[in-house]
Amino acid sequence: MRVLLCPDKFAGTLTAPAVAAAIAAGWRTVADRDDLLIRPLADGGPGFVDVLADASDGHRRTVPTVDPLGRPVTGEILLTADGTGYVESAQACGLHLLADAERDPKITSSFGLGLLVAAAVEGGARRVVIGLGGSGTNDAGAGMLAALGVTALDEAGLALPYGGAALAAVAGLDGAPRLRGVDLVAATDVDNPLLGLHGASNVFGPQKGADRADVLLLDAALERFAAVLERDLPGCPASLGALPGAGAAGGIGAAVLALGGRCESGIGLVTRAIGLDEALDEVDLVITGEGSFDHQSLRGKVVAGVAGAARDRGLPCLVLAGQVSTGRREAAAAGVTDAYSLVEHFGGDERGLAEALGRPADGLRELGARLAGQWSRPRQV
Helix, strand or coil: CEEEECCCCECCCECHHHHHHHHHHHHHCCCCCCEEEECCCCCCCCCHHHHHHHCCCCEEEEEEEECCCCCEEEEEEEECCCCEEEEECHHHHEHHHCCHHHCCCCCCCCHHHHHHHHHHHHCCCCEEEEECCCECCCCCCHHHHHHCCCEEECCCCCECCCCCHHHHHCCEEECCCCCCCCEEEEEECCCCCCCCCCCHHHHHHHHHCCCHHHHHHHHHHHHHHHHHHHHHCCCCCCCHHHCCCCCHHHHHHHHHHHCCCEEEEHHHHHHHHHCHHHHHCCCCEEEEEEEEECHHHHCCCHHHHHHHHHHHCCCCEEEEEEEECCCHHHHHHCCCCEEEEHHHHCCCHHHHHHHHHHCHHHHHHHHHHHHHHHHCCCCCC
C-alpha cells in the first residue's frame, strides 16, 4: 500500500515534519512493507519557509528583525534561483513570540515583517511571497508599510505610534514604498476580509488578546486606515476592506493588496512547490492533520486543500488532529473520510487535553499504528 503523509504543524507542540515522522513511525510498527510518501505542508503560517526550503534549490539567509513589541529577534528569507524571495510573517509577527500577558493587538506591530520583506528586496528578489498566518498583530500591515517607507500620520502630520489602536487617528500617509518594482504575493491561510463581522478584528482579534471593546475599536481603526490607503496610496484597489484575504494575519493581507500585490492560496502555492499533485496520483490513502480541526480548517487551510484534492481523485483522506470540533457532515463534504483526535485518543476531558499537549508525538505514533491496522490490508486477488 502507498500512503501519503502530508500534515501541517501542530501549533505550539510539533512541526509538520515531526508530525509526519511520528505518524510514519507508528504505521511502520504494523505495516513496515507499505510505501510511505512524506510531504510535510504549510499554508502560509509558521513553518512556511522551512517546508519550501526543503523542496527548493534556494538558499536561506538569516536576517535581524524585531518581534511584535519591537524586541530583537532573528528571521530568515529564502531566495530561489528563479528570483523569488519567501518570507514568513510569523517569524516577526508571530503570536508565539509573545507571553500570554503581552498579547495586546492594540499595540503589537508588523514592523518586523517589513524588515524581512525589505531584506528580500535588497537581496535581489524580483518577486516576494509573504506567508501569512499565526500572527499576534492587528494593525492592517501599518507597521510593515512603515518599514517599507510608508508612514501613517495623524491630523498634525506626526507619525502615529505602532499598533492597531493608533490607526483610529490616522489622517494621511508620508513617503513611498521602497520595493524596487517587485511583485508582491500574500500566501494566505484564510479568505477573510479586513473589516466587519468576518474581518480580522472580529474573527482573530480575541485569539490575540482583544476583548469585545478592543474588537470594536480595532475594527473602526482599520476601517479608517483602509479609507486612507485607498485615497492616498497610488495603486491601492477600491473596497480594500472587503477584499478576500485582506484580513489575513491581522490585516497584513490588506497592506499587500494596497501595495498592488495579490493574494494566493498558501496551501496551493506550497503544494505546487513540493509536487503534491504528483504524489497524490501515486497513492492509495492520504493522511493529513493539524493541531485543531475546526470550522476555520475548511477555509483555505492545509486540511481543506489536501482533502479536496484527495476527493477529486476518489482517495480516502484521514485527518489527525489534537482536537476535532468540525462536524462529520461538514468534514465529509470537504473530502474528509474520518477524523481522529489526540484528546479523545487519550481519554477525552481535561486529562486527555493535557496528554495531547504533553505527549503529542506518542499519541500520533499510537494513532499511526491503529490506522495501519485498519487500512493496510492485503490486496484481494
